[in-house]
Amino acid sequence: MLRRPLLLLLLLAGCSKGPQADLQYISSARSLAGEWALVNEQANQGHLTHAYVKTMRQSIRQQLQTNAQSLTEPKSGYGSEIGALLREPDDAPPAALRVHATNLKHVEDSLESA
Numbered sequence: 177m178l179r180r181p182l183l184l185l186l187l188l189a190g191c192s193k194g195p196q197a198d199l200q201y202i203s204s205a206r207s208l209a210g211e212w213a214l215v216n217e218q219a220n221q222g223h224l225t226h227a228y229v230k231t232m233r234q235s236i237r238q239q240l241q242t243n244a245q246s247l248t249e250p251k252s253g254y255g256s257e258i259g260a261l262l263r264e265p266d267d268a269p270p271a272a273l274r275v276h277a278t279n280l281k282h283v284e285d286s287l288e289s290a
Contacts, residue, residue: 199288201246206284212236213273213274215233220270240262257276
């Protein structure tokens with residue numbers, strides 16, 4: 177008998193929509209923005225090869241696009257922030273990328289405390 181309520185609870189949790197369901201994508205996008213900033217910073221200092229930088233930027237951009245496409249609320253503030261991040265050029269200034277990461281961190285923190 178305990179199985180039925182547990183199964184129902186799991187099904188309901190899997191169907192959740194909205195910002196809470198998007199938290200994983202927001203967190204991932206924030207992390208990717210930070211990685212991208214670090215790659216660009218190190219590239220600007222001449223510490224990385226061109227091939228490595230190109231591959232990392234492509235990978236980060238692909239993961240960000242996947243996150244953006246997975247959002248249940250793509251027209252939300254955080255959806256717009258991820259979109260703005262995707263519109264940054266590959267060689268965006270690290271400080272600009274960190275601003276996006278900070279903005280996403282604020283959203284992530286507010287959702288985790290809700």
